[in-house]
Amino acid sequence: MADINVSLTARTGKSEPGAAPRLSPAPEGEPMLDLIELLFFAYRNFVSDPDEILHGFGFGRAHHRVLHFVNRHPGMRVTDLLDILRITKQSLGRVLRELVDQGFIDSRAGASDRRQRLLYLTPKGEALTQEFVAIQSRRLRRALEESGGDARDVVRRFLVAMIDPEDRSPTEKLIARADQAVEARSAARSRPAG
Amino acid sequence: MADINVSLTARTGKSEPGAAPRLSPAPEGEPMLDLIELLFFAYRNFVSDPDEILHGFGFGRAHHRVLHFVNRHPGMRVTDLLDILRITKQSLGRVLRELVDQGFIDSRAGASDRRQRLLYLTPKGEALTQEFVAIQSRRLRRALEESGGDARDVVRRFLVAMIDPEDRSPTEKLIARADQAVEARSAARSRPAG
DNA sequence: ACATTTATGTCAGCCATGTTGACTTTTTTC
DNA sequence: GAAAAAAGTCAACATGGCTGACATAAATGT
Known part of the structure; x- marks a missing residue:
């Protein structure tokens, strides 16, 4: 990203140390910027x-x-x-x-x-x-390794939960069906007489 | 997604119960399909x-x-x-x-x-x-709530680790600088005399 | 048997958003 | 005063979305 030099308006340095903990109460919950x-x-x-x-x-x-x-x-x-x-x-x-x-x-x-x-x-x-x-x-794989032990499960649950509710179950079924087919094909390969 | 009806080639039903645990050793590591x-x-x-x-x-x-x-x-x-x-x-x-x-x-x-x-x-x-x-x-927020207690930290680390290494530090700095400016501005609003 | 529906493909044209290359203007810097 | 930097612009093109209209083959329903 070639170190971006955003010259901010607020150049005051560190924000007030004991600044009030959000006086405007963020009515919609914390923004996840x-x-x-x-x-x-x-x-x-x-x-x-x-x-x-x-x-x-x-x-x-x-x-x-x-x-x-x-x-x-x-x-x-x-x-x-x-x-x-x-x-x-x-x-x-x-x-x-x-x-x-x-x-x-x-x-x-x-x-x-x-x-x-x-x-x-x-x-x-x-x-x-x-x-x-x-x-x-x-x-x-590399990203998960850097993210802690159960990262894979957490990330997977997170990604599923990011999907529109009405699409979740079809999507998960789709993935399961594909995985199952892969298993079936590789099983077929290991007994070519099949 | 309107329940997709993929008629797979492998219609055999359940995959071999005690199927060998991957005979082809996946030389490049587990695929994250x-x-x-x-x-x-x-x-x-x-x-x-x-x-x-x-x-x-x-x-x-x-x-x-x-x-x-x-x-x-x-x-x-x-x-x-x-x-x-x-x-x-x-x-x-x-x-x-x-x-x-x-x-x-x-x-x-x-x-x-x-x-x-x-x-x-x-x-x-x-x-x-x-x-x-x-x-x-x-x-x-909703997705994180459904993903367990420390999901936010895990997901954040995961997303950072998904970024090309040479871009990580600039990106994190960019985000930190923006967050800091937000704090400064909201602090300024709470003391309008400032 | 015939009408309808389904699955697919295709032509023509439009829109959003990316690209390259060339060039200008204004302003700063050396 | 020359060179470099920041921004803007014109023209042309590519990709991958979109709509609308239509064609064909095959399956389905009555």
């Missing part, structure tokens, strides 16, 4: 890692999101992706077409319902997605 | 609150950021804002002009260096910014 800003800076860095890699392919943040969720839910429908991302069909269409055209995503017609296009990562897409997961996981 | 996704959903909701209000004024996310940091650092220079936001002068110029034109921000020439334009919120800008702080603080 530090957390608001930290979340901004942290998130910016968090998404910048994949951004840089993507840029080399001529892709952007939107492509990352698509790759990520297709990786997590192989065989998902286009509609499911629209529901998760909450963007329009047209917006998704653009990035999805690029990803399919350039061989990162495979779009196959559904077996039972042939109107559906089920989305899968190609090996190429899988490799790229692994990079993103790895780099973002590394950042998260 | 759940946190990656929770951060995405949480941040999206977090910024959507101000977004909706802004939309009524014909403003967007970029205006929010400018208002927020000018509120935190009254009298800051344009250069300081560019350093914090890390966008180009031209991008900032557009939103700043709109905010000044519509009377949310006051831009005054510096007293000691008259090349500088020092930025202040007008009462109108201050009122709007308070709304954003209030609504985002409320979300944060």
Whole structure:
């Protein structure tokens, strides 16, 4: 951030030592200004890692999101992706077409319902997605290590609680289902006769 | 999220009960897929609150950021804002002009260096910014309450640790300086003779 | 069988917000 | 008096949102 030199109006130095403990009673509760800003800076860095890699392919943040969720839910429908991302069909269409055209995503017609296009990562897409997961996981792991023993649970609960109440349960279910599928696939790999 | 119906490939139901505890040793450490996704959903909701209000004024996310940091650092220079936001002068110029034109921000020439334009919120800008702080603080407060006793400290440490190491100290100093200025101003208000 | 609905895709155009590059004006500094 | 710094501006472009209108194929309901 190149050490910012904000010349404040209040240059008086230390604030009154025994200053009255908030005479204006902050009717709405304590403002969380530090957390608001930290979340901004942290998130910016968090998404910048994949951004840089993507840029080399001529892709952007939107492509990352698509790759990520297709990786997590192989065989998902286009509609499911629209529901998760909450963007329009047209917006998704653009990035999805690029990803399919350039061989990162495979779009196959559904077996039972042939109107559906089920989305899968190609090996190429899988490799790229692994990079993103790895780099973002590394950042998260390091941050949690610096934050104390049960940080992972606390942070997880905090993030869930930051989500709009009506979205929490669907979101948690979505994550659980993806995790379960990963387990199933890796179990399948360890008994290839399966 | 309207309960997403992802028909997974692995429809076998419950994953092997006594499945081997990860035969592939995850060379890069445990992937933090759940946190990656929770951060995405949480941040999206977090910024959507101000977004909706802004939309009524014909403003967007970029205006929010400018208002927020000018509120935190009254009298800051344009250069300081560019350093914090890390966008180009031209991008900032557009939103700043709109905010000044519509009377949310006051831009005054510096007293000691008259090349500088020092930025202040007008009462109108201050009122709007308070709304954003209030609504985002409320979300944060509620989330912390649901996350256990020392959640605030843990989350704060976590967010700091998520920031690129070279930016941490400047960022923390920035926040500390802003907090200190707030205290100084509110102390000044409680002794108006001052 | 036929009408309707669903899933997907596509064309065209608009908006917000980022970018680069070039250039000007004012003011300070060396 | 030259050089550097702070700010602003014009033009052009990219990304990724959006709306509206429409097309096609396949499933579903009566």
